Amino acid sequence: MxxxxxxxxxxxxxxxxxxxxxxxxxxxxxxxxxxxxxxxxxxxxxxxxxxxxxxxxxxxxxxxxxxxxxxxxTTNHTFFFRENKHCEYMLKTLDNSKPLKIWCAASSSGEEPFSIAFQLLEHSFSFSIFASDVSDSMLAQCRQAIYPKEKIKNVSLPVLHKYFQNGRGKWQNFVRVRPEVKKLVTFGKFNLLHDIPSDEFDIIFCRNVMIYFDVQTRQHVVNRLCRAIKPGGYFFVGMSESLHGLDHDLINVVSSGYQKK
Ligand SMILES: C[S@@+](CC[C@H](N)C(=O)[O-])C[C@H]1O[C@@H](n2cnc3c(N)ncnc32)[C@H](O)[C@@H]1O
CATH class of the missing domain: 1.10.155.10 (Chemotaxis receptor methyltransferase CheR, N-terminal domain)
Structure with missing residues (x-):
């Protein structure tokens, strides 16, 4: 054509x-x-x-x-277990006896929040994840939680068996996140530029989105998101991003990862 x-x-x-x-x-x-x-x-x-x-x-x-x-x-590129160092840091640093409220603030098609959920479950955390994006079609994909098999190439077999269901018939080339995991993640539309967070979180992931913004917008987004982090909570940006050159009161604790005083 x-x-x-x-x-x-x-x-x-x-x-x-x-x-x-x-x-x-x-x-x-x-x-x-x-x-x-x-x-x-x-x-x-x-x-x-x-x-x-x-x-x-x-x-x-x-x-x-x-x-x-x-x-x-919008550019929606993402994959399971992308930049997983942040999650590993979290698992190593946090106490699993305290419930966690997490926000994935530009979750694209859902691979990021689900990857975090699998690992927290493996480490016996109790948690809730709010995953948001500005894109309606990405949110629809998140809510479906169905992925073509080529998207799970870097998911280990134990994780695959435990947290995904294999599609059958016309869905044979797809997998679906198990409903018991899916229900731990809620999805909603949130525009980082215009919407104001109405809740506070222990951890906010806002990764690989501010790269598309200019400094002025980054500062605006960081100001708003920082207010939504509980004292002592964490803020993660993409590995190729940083808060360098922006005003904030966070401490850099790991590569592209910050903690609120
Ligand atoms: C490249 S993806 C990043 C996905 C995931 N966080 C990751 O690191 O793999 C960037 C996402 O940011 C979303 N986005 C772009 N501008 C946004 C805005 N103003 N508010 C909320 N989400 C936005 C896009 O729709 C896209 O899904």
Whole structure:
């Protein structure tokens, strides 16, 4: 199938990247031109929209397509047991007699919160995890907790057997997180830029998302999330991220991991 990509003017690129920035904090600079065009083209095909200006009007008029567009512009790459050093640090440092309230604040399709859940269960912690994202389609995947088998390549056999169910029939190439694990994780939409946390957590994971933000947005997000960490609680960012250059009152305790005084 031949798919043609739309042509957009500099003005339209700026208009669309401004919309994404205002809604999510994600910076789409000229280096992301091809990415934006590819994802915009896909949405335009899907909505059968002929011109870019018609599509801009559509997202301004229709909340649902606005959400679909934002959804299409997010990068959702994740995998089970990604950057697991943080979880290992937690298991080594924390006392499993105290229940933990955890927040995965950009959980994408759910591999991160479920990986944390498997390990806490293995170490007999009692816990609850709130997993959130700005993307509706990612949240739908989290709630399903069904993954194609190629996504579990780096999951050990004991973990696979204990915490996943094998699909049958048309689902034979898929696995599903067992319901007893799934019920320990709740999912909800939370926009790091605009929503205000209404709860306090022992640990917040906000990994591999601030990399898409500029310094100003990072500071804004860190200010808000820090208020939601209990005293003595932890904050983890992605391994290639840090709070360097930002104002905060956290202590760096492990690579890309911080503790509130
Ligand atoms: C690359 S994934 C990271 C997933 C996981 N935390 C990990 O480290 O593997 C980044 C996620 O951040 C989400 N995201 C982007 N901007 C956001 C915002 N303003 N509020 C909440 N989530 C956002 C995206 O939808 C995406 O699912």
């Amino acid at each position: 031949v798919t043609t990509e739309v042509k957009i003017t500099d003005k339209q690129f700026k208009q669309l990247s401004d919309i994404v920035y205002k809604e999510t904090g994600i910076v789409l600079d000229e280096k992301k031109y091809n990415l934006l065009v590819a994802r915009l083209s896909k949405r335009m095909r899907k909505t059968k929209t002929k011109t870019v200006s018609d599509y801009v009007q559509l997202i301004l008029d229709k909340e649902e397509e606005f959400a679909n567009f934002i959804d299409a512009t």
